[in-house]
Amino acid sequence: xxxxxxxxxxxxxxxxxxxxxxxxxxxxxxxxxxxxxxxxxxxxxxxxxxxxxxxxxxxxxxxxxxxxxxxxxxxxxxxxxxxxxxxxxxxxxxxxxxxxxxxxxxxxxxxxxx
Amino acid sequence: xxxxxxxxxxxxxxxxxxxxxxxxxxxxxxxxxxxxxxxxxxxxxxxxxxxxxxxxxxxxxxxxxxxxxxxxxxxxxxxxxxxxxxxxxxxxxxxxxxxxxxxxxxxxxxxxxxxx
Numbered sequence: 554x555x556x557x558x559x560x561x562x563x564x565x566x567x568x569x570x571x572x573x574x575x576x577x578x579x580x581x582x583x584x585x586x587x588x589x590x591x592x593x594x595x596x597x598x599x600x601x602x603x604x605x606x607x608x609x610x611x612x613x614x615x616x617x618x619x620x621x622x623x624x625x626x627x628x629x630x631x632x633x634x635x636x637x638x639x640x641x642x643x644x645x646x647x648x649x650x651x652x653x654x655x656x657x658x659x660x661x662x663x664x665x666x667x
Numbered sequence: 668x669x670x671x672x673x674x675x676x677x678x679x680x681x682x683x684x685x686x687x688x689x690x691x692x693x694x695x696x697x698x699x700x701x702x703x704x705x706x707x708x709x710x711x712x713x714x715x716x717x718x719x720x721x722x723x724x725x726x727x728x729x730x731x732x733x734x735x736x737x738x739x740x741x742x743x744x745x746x747x748x749x750x751x752x753x754x755x756x757x758x759x760x761x762x763x764x765x766x767x768x769x770x771x772x773x774x775x776x777x778x779x780x781x782x783x
Contacts, residue, residue, distance in 0.1 A: 562707075586768030598757065598774035605769055644709060648768045652717050653698060654725070655761070655772055659709035 555580040555649050559658035566635045567666050573620070574630040574661045576645030585649035587628040589619065592642040592660070601643075604628055632663075640665045669693050673758050673775030680748040680782045688743040688778050690758030696773070697763040699741035703727065703754040704777075710757065716741055717763060748782045755779050 566572035700715035712725025716735040
């Protein structure tokens with residue numbers, strides 16, 4: 554069975570500061586992928602970044618980077634230079650298995666303070 | 668590009684009524700899925716499909732039925748609505764790759780369902 558754990562229900566960060574959102578995962582499959590999604594108050598789900606289990610380097614997309622520590626089974630999202638528009642729910646998700654089922658964590662609510 | 672289209676956006680049902688949430692995608696994605704989102708519980712997988720004629724249960728399948736007769740459509744049926752099914756429902760699709768997982772899920776805009 555695959556499982557995603559996000560232990561931070563809510564986080565605050567000062568504008569222009571960096572913030573790390575935690576995600577740990579569990580799977581018995583040697584091959585898997587990890588995603589982060591953003592859900593603003595308007596409700597849509599926005600794909601941010603992807604990390605594959607065999608990727609040698611940590612993924613980066615603009616101000617988003619993924620701190621992937623395979624041995625610790627963690628895939629933390631780092632947002633640099635936070636902006637007010639970063640205030641949202643953030644979900645970590647994993648895909649694995651032959652049917653490539655996608656499982657989500659419970660999310661972290663990030664609030665950026667001016 | 669329409670992407671993933673979900674209808675309706677809002678729905679109110681009485682306990683015991685049935686209804687179908689529609690989902691269609693125009694990206695030729697093999698994988699389609701339904702999630703429900705409840706406060707403090709994240710997105711929980713209801714059912715998913717990896718192609719026409721192939722469906723499987725997710726974490727919370729009870730009370731819901733699905734079928735996949737075409738690549739494009741993946742309707743979710745509530746057979747006898749219960750107040751516990753009050754939630755926001757998302758349909759999502761993605762391309763499947765042989766041994767590759769980097770195709771992200773594309774989401775519809777969600778359906779807010781209230782069962783009274």
